[in-house]
Each structure stands twice: as structure tokens, then as C-alpha cells.
Amino acid sequence: MATITTQDGTDIFYKDWGARDAQPIVFHHGWPLSADDWDNQMMFFLNEGFRVIAHDRRGHGRSSQTWTGNEMDTYAADVAALTDHLDLKNAVHIGHSTGGGEVARYVARAKPGRVAKAVLIGAVPPIMVKTDNNPGGLPLEVFDGFRAAQAANRAQFFLDIPSGPFFGYNRPDAKVDQGVIWNWWRQGMMGGAKAHYDCIKAFSETDFTEDLKAIDVPVLIMHGEDDQIVPIADSAELAIKLVKDGTLKVYPGLPHGMCTTHPEIINPDLLAFIKA
Numbered sequence: 001m002a003t004i005t006t007q008d009g010t011d012i013f014y015k016d017w018g019a020r021d022a023q024p025i026v027f028h029h030g031w032p033l034s035a036d037d038w039d040n041q042m043m044f045f046l047n048e049g050f051r052v053i054a055h056d057r058r059g060h061g062r063s064s065q066t067w068t069g070n071e072m073d074t075y076a077a078d079v080a081a082l083t084d085h086l087d088l089k090n091a092v093h094i095g096h097s098t099g100g101g102e103v104a105r106y107v108a109r110a111k112p113g114r115v116a117k118a119v120l121i122g123a124v125p126p127i128m129v130k131t132d133n134n135p136g137g138l139p140l141e142v143f144d145g146f147r148a149a150q151a152a153n154r155a156q157f158f159l160d161i162p163s164g165p166f167f168g169y170n171r172p173d174a175k176v177d178q179g180v181i182w183n184w185w186r187q188g189m190m191g192g193a194k195a196h197y198d199c200i201k202a203f204s205e206t207d208f209t210e211d212l213k214a215i216d217v218p219v220l221i222m223h224g225e226d227d228q229i230v231p232i233a234d235s236a237e238l239a240i241k242l243v244k245d246g247t248l249k250v251y252p253g254l255p256h257g258m259c260t261t262h263p264e265i266i267n268p269d270l271l272a273f274i275k276a
Contacts (some may be wrong), residue, residue, distance in 0.1 A: 001062065004085045008069060013062035016086065017042065018051035023116070024088045025274070027054040027063055028079070029201055030097030030122075031190040032158070032196040034061025037096070038262045041270070050272060055082055057102070059195020061187065070198035072206045076105040083114055091276050094119040096259060097230060098203040101125055108211035119220045119270060122230050122256045125208035125239050136234040143204040150197055158188040165228035168255030180260055212242035219246040220273045222266065224254030247273070 005012045015035050018024075025045050027038040035054035042052040056063040058078055059070050079102060083091065093115060095103030100123020107118045129220035131135035149157040162184035164170040169181070188196070221243075232250065240248040249269060251258060259266050 003063075004082055006058075006081050010058050010064045010066055010069065010078070012055055012058060012064075012082060014053060014055035015042070015219070016051070016053045018046050019049075020051065022049055022051040023235060023274075024051040024053055024086075024091040026088065026091050026093045027052070028093065028095035028102045029054065029057065029060070030099050031199050032060060032191050033184065034187045034190060036061070036187055036258070038186075041094070041267060042183045042260060044263070044267045046270070050274075051112075053082075053086065053088070055079070056101075056191075059199065060191040062190065065192030065195060067192075070195045071202045072101060072105050072208075075102045075202070076109060079106040080110070083110075089113050090116045092117045092119065094121065094270065095123060096121045097256065098124060098199065101155060101203060101206060101208055104208045104211040104215065105206075105227065107217065108214040115217050117218045117220070119222065119273065120239065121222045121259060121266070122224060122227050122234070123221070123235060123239070124203050124206075124230055125212055125235065126242060127207040127209065128204045128230065128234070133236055134234070138204070138231070138234075140204075143200055146200050147197055150193070150200070154193055154196070155185075155189065158185050162257070166255065167257040167261050168226055168228065169184030170228075171226070177261075180257075184257075208239075209242060212239055212258070213244075215243055217229075217245070218273075219243045221246055221248045221249075222258075222269065223250055223259045224256060225250055225252045226254060227256045229256035 029037045034056045059066045093103045100120035162181045169176045
């Protein structure tokens with residue numbers, strides 16, 4: 001099992017598939033999942049000749065179940081440690097949901113030559129929570145509810161989310177895939193309860209405005225119009241106004257977890273952007 005150990009002693013698990021001289025694509029998963037959430041995309045891009053890499057964020061999946069450092073600055077520092085360890089150059093960084101925030105913070109601070117392009121999918125930037133500067137955000141009480149539900153019964157909470165809004169399975173015409181639900185639950189329950197609890201604050205209250213402004217590589221922002229987890233009006237539609245070189249692609253009717261439910265749509269669009 002491939003891992004690196006960060007400066008604070010945290011073991012970060014990662015997958016690294018493909019030829020070492022191929023262009024690398026680094027995938028960043030959402031809360032409370034793991035690198036396994038990208039299996040479809042990793043296989044697709046591996047077969048397209050890319051080197052594909054995905055890590056389990058600290059406190060998630062097979063990485064150390066940390067009780068500290070579960071915030072965006074440390075998440076981004078962990079990514080920097082991984083990219084330094086693998087000496088990745090000209091990489092494309094793709095982040096979903098919380099992973100999109102991680103991408104924004106890392107790419108804004110990355111060493112020259114490390115990053116070629118960035119993709120934010122159903123991503124949390126600029127900021128999710130409602131504030132004076134972000135009146136369209138979700139009330140803090142929403143995220144307090146997340147924390148309370150996780151603390152009370154994490155196993156049930158991690159069934160309720162994928163069974164409903166995450167994949168749009170609560171819509172009347174939805175075709176529910178029980179395997180997808182159980183795979184989400186499996187990934188979530190692998191991680192640490194404390195890290196997951198802290199990460200709710202990280203994905204909801206971190207302001208990525210300045211990170212988005214600082215990114216100097218092309219950015220593709222992809223968002224499902226029916227995203228019930230990260231509403232598009234207060235995320236992608238604001239983020240596109242902040243990046244220097246951005247493209248916004250909106251998917252009518254698609255849910256937050258559209259990389260899983262509709263890879264036949266998402267993967268070719270990612271490939272087109274990377275090859276452009």
C-alpha cells in the first residue's frame with residue numbers, strides 16, 4: 001500500500017497508476033469519501049494514456065485518522081507534499097465538492113511548473129455558508145445539522161445522504177443504484193469520525209475567494225443544475241466570475257454526484273478540456 005508521511009506524522013494513502021512519463025492527473029475526492037470515489041475516472045484516463053493519481057485526504061479512507069489538521073490549509077499542504085514526493089509536473093488537478101476547495105487552495109499556492117490546469121466539479125468555492133458577504137449561502141444551522149446527525153448516528157447518516165440528495169435518488173424519476181449507495185457508505189465508514197466532523201467546518205466555512213483570484217492556469221468549472229448538496233447559484237456561478245481563465249459548464253438535471261451517475265457525459269468533457 002503506497003503512502004507518504006507528512007511533517008506532522010500523518011500517513012497519506014495514494015494510488016498512482018500509469019506510465020511515469022505520461023501527463024499526470026490528480027483527483028481530489030469529496031467529504032467523507034476516499035480515492036475510490038474516482039475509480040471510474042481513473043480507469044478511463046488510464047486507458048487514454050494518462051498517469052492517474054488519487055489520495056485519501058487525511059482522516060479519510062486509508063489515511064491516518066487524524067484528530068488535528070482537518071482544515072484546508074493542511075489539506076493543501078498534504079497535497080503539496082504528495083506532489084513533491086512524486087515530483088509531478090504539468091499536472092491536471094480535478095476536485096469534486098470538498099476536493100474542489102482543496103484544488104483551489106493547492107493550485108493557488110503551487111510551485112511553478114507543477115500545475116497545467118484545474119477542474120472544479122460540484123465544488124464548494126467560493127464559500128458555502130451564509131455570511132454578510134455571501135448572503136445567498138446556506139445558513140450555519142444547515143451544517144450544524146450535519147454535525148449533529150453525524151455525531152448521533154454516523155452509519156445511518158452515511159446511508160441517508162447517498163440514498164437521497166447526493167445522487168438525486170430522492171427525485172421521482174430517479175433510477176436508484178443500490179451498489180452506488182453502499183459504496184458511498186463503505187468509503188465514508190472507512191474514515192475517522194473526528195476528521196469527518198471537523199471537515200464539515202472546512203468545506204462549509206472556508207472562503208476560497210482569494211484562492212480563485214490567484215489561480216493562473218485554465219480552470220474548468222462543472223456543475224449539475226440539480227445539485228442539492230452544493231447549490232449552483234452560490235458556488236459555480238460565483239466562482240466563474242473570480243477566476244482569470246475559466247470555463248463554466250452546466251449540466252441540466254444532473255446531481256451532485258454526477259461523476260458517478262453520468263460518467264459517460266462527464267469523462268469525455270474532462271478529456272476535451274485536458275487535451276485542448
